[in-house]
Amino acid sequence: MKSTADLISMKNNDRIVMVTAYDYPSAKLAEQADVDVILVGDSLGMVVLGYESPVQVTLDDMIHHAKAARRGAGDTFIVVDMPFGSHHTDVNEGIKNGIRLYQNSDANMIKMEGADSFDVIRGLVKAGVPVCGHLGLTPQHFGITGFKMQAGDAEQAEQLLQDAKALEAAGASMMVLEAIPMDLAKKVTESVSIPTIGIGAGIHTDGQVLVYHDLLQYGSDRLPKFVKPYADINSVAVEGLTNYRNEVKSRMFPTEETTYKKRVYE
Ligand code: KIV
Numbered sequence: 001m002k003s004t005a006d007l008i009s010m011k012n013n014d015r016i017v018m019v020t021a022y023d024y025p026s027a028k029l030a031e032q033a034d035v036d037v038i039l040v041g042d043s044l045g046m047v048v049l050g051y052e053s054p055v056q057v058t059l060d061d062m063i064h065h066a067k068a069a070r071r072g073a074g075d076t077f078i079v080v081d082m083p084f085g086s087h088h089t090d091v092n093e094g095i096k097n098g099i100r101l102y103q104n105s106d107a108n109m110i111k112m113e114g115a116d117s118f119d120v121i122r123g124l125v126k127a128g129v130p131v132c133g134h135l136g137l138t139p140q141h142f143g144i145t146g147f148k149m150q151a152g153d154a155e156q157a158e159q160l161l162q163d164a165k166a167l168e169a170a171g172a173s174m175m176v177l178e179a180i181p182m183d184l185a186k187k188v189t190e191s192v193s194i195p196t197i198g199i200g201a202g203i204h205t206d207g208q209v210l211v212y213h214d215l216l217q218y219g220s221d222r223l224p225k226f227v228k229p230y231a232d233i234n235s236v237a238v239e240g241l242t243n244y245r246n247e248v249k250s251r252m253f254p255t256e257e258t259t260y261k262k263r264v265y266e
């Protein structure tokens with residue numbers, strides 16, 4: 001099992017490969033592909049629960065999915081998302097929720113969106129919980145920002161750079177940079193000593209993350225600009241399901257080979 005320190009030391013000598021997974025089979029396949037980190041992201045709200053955004057996802061949902069992923073992940077390092085609203089009502093509540101998620105999910109690190117919860121991060125790190133930040137496009141704020149590139153002017157870019165430094169100072173061990181200009185992601189990556197993991201942030205981050213169902217085209221049909229599809233599960237699955245349907249209709253399935261032959265009536 002990699003440790004948080006192992007991931008930090010990869011910053012200067014290896015690329016960190018992260019992919020989301022939300023259950024036993026997806027985590028098992030990610031583990032077989034030898035990725036460095038599995039992210040049980042609240043994107044599960046959209047890609048496996050069918051919501052329009054991550055807003056409806058709860059702390060219990062995250063624990064449920066992370067535990068399933070853990071059972072498939074072998075000893076792959078797992079990061080799990082703090083869901084919408086779970087660290088915004090009050091610092092102690094945020095720390096309690098973070099501890100609850102870490103303790104009950106069997107994940108190795110928790111991830112928190114935004115630059116407004118530094119006290120929560122400090123409290124969690126003090127308690128022994130490794131924390132990953134997440135700046136740029138933060139989908140839990142989609143009602144305000146929409147799903148589009150962030151920090152597109154010099155002033156917003158400077159703010160994000162300061163936020164990244166503050167995240168590191170608060171004790172974060174890693175950060176995701178989502179949908180920001182490539183030169184800003186490069187600047188941030190050079191300005192902090194913890195790894196940056198990009199999604200829609202160009203080539204200069206220390207690692208990359210993509211959503212499982214997007215990169216494998218599994219149930220998702222509308223891919224964001226920054227996704228490269230590496231497989232097409234949609235067409236393989238629909239073909240298999242259609243063949244199954246047709247064979248049942250035409251009585252070609254089941255056959256003798258798939259039927260128990262023991263007789264119980266004379
Ligand atoms: O929820 C998620 O999948 C994420 C990644 C896109 C970084 O937060």
Ligand code: NA
Nearest residue numbers: 041042043081
């Ligand atoms: Na997320």
